Amino acid sequence: MKTRVTEILGIKYPIVQGGLAYLAYAELAAAVSNAGGLGQITAATLGSPEKLREEIRKVRTLTDKPFAVNFAIARHDGHYKELLEVAIEEKVPAISITGANPQPVFERIKEENIKTLVLVAGVRQAQKAEKLGADIVIVVGQEGGGHLGREDIGTMVLTPRVVDSVSIPVLASGGIGDGRGLLAALALGAEGIEMGTRFIATQECVHANEKYKQAILHAKETDTVIIKRTLGSPGRVLKSEYTLNIIEREKEGATYEDLQDIISGKANCRYIYDGNETDGFGWVGQVIGLLNDIPTVQALFDEMIFTVEKGLSRIDNIIGERIHR
Incomplete structure (x- = not known):
C-alpha cells in the first residue's frame, strides 16, 4: 500500500x-x-x-x-x-x-x-x-x-x-x-x-494479563462504558462492577479528588497486569465486539491485508462493471 x-x-x-x-x-x-x-x-x-x-x-x-x-x-x-x-x-x-x-x-x-x-x-x-x-x-x-x-x-x-x-x-x-x-x-x-x-x-x-486479553475476546461491543465524563476527560473502559461504581459516584457528584485513587494509573495496572477485576479497570474500545482471537502481530497483518484485497474484489464486483464501461 x-x-x-x-x-x-x-x-x-x-x-x-x-x-x-x-x-x-x-x-x-x-x-x-x-x-x-x-x-x-x-x-x-x-x-x-x-x-x-x-x-x-x-x-x-x-x-x-x-x-x-x-x-x-x-x-x-x-x-x-x-x-x-x-x-x-x-x-x-x-x-x-x-x-x-x-x-x-x-x-x-x-x-x-x-x-x-x-x-x-x-x-x-x-x-x-x-x-x-x-x-x-x-x-x-x-x-x-x-x-x-x-x-x-x-x-x-x-x-x-x-x-x-x-x-x-x-x-x-x-x-x-x-x-x-x-x-x-x-x-x-x-x-x-x-x-x-x-x-x-x-x-x-x-x-497484558491473560485475563484482560480473554475479557476483550469474550466481550461484546455493548460491554464498554465511559468513565470520567463529569471530570472532563471521558474514557472508554470494560464494563464491570468496578467501573459502574465509578460512574455511579460521578452521578452523585464526586470530584476528581474523591475519585483519584480508583481512576488512577495504579488502578489500571491492578487489572491489566494482575487481572484484579474487583480493584481495577482496563481501557478498551467498542471494537472488542469484532475480536475473537489472539494472533501474532504478523498473522494479524496478513489477515488484514487479505481482507482488504477481498473487500476490494467485492466492491469491484458490485460497481466495477459500471466504472469500466
Missing part, C-alpha cells in the same frame, strides 16, 4: 499501533514495525528518562524498521520534557503527541528530523496541529478505547470532517480492528489507521 502516511513514515502499510499506556513496550512495537506498520513505545508510563532510553534501545535490537515514541503529555504534568530530550538524543524516527496542547513539543523539536503525529478528536484540534507543523493527524472517534473527545462524534463522521479540514494526511482511529476497518477508513479519505485495542489482543503484547 502506498499513501502519504507510508511515504512520510517509511513503512509498508499505513497501520499505526496506539500508544497504549503501560502496555506499549519494545516487544509489541518491534513486532508491529517488523510486520510493516509503525510500532510505538509509551513514554508516559515508563517513569524515568533512563527507562525510556533503555526501551528505545531495546526496540532497536528487535527491529531495524521505523518506530515511534508516544508522549501523553497531560499525564506528565509538565515533566515530559526530560523524556522528550531522550527521544531527541536517541534520534527516534517519529513521535506521537496526545492529551494536551502540543505547541511546546513542536517548539523543542523544530530543528530535529523527527516525524510528528498528533491525536485529535475534532476539526479545530486537527487544524491547530497542522498549523503547528504536524506531519500527520490521528482522528479518534467516540468508539475508541481510552481517553476520547468530549463531543461523542463517531469515526464515520469525524474522519471525513477532519480530512476535509486539513491538507496533511489523516489516520482514522476508533472502532477499527481488521481489514474492513482499514478499507473503510481509506474510503472515508483517511490515508491509514491507528489501532489500540486490537493490538492488546496479540501475542506480542506481553505485558
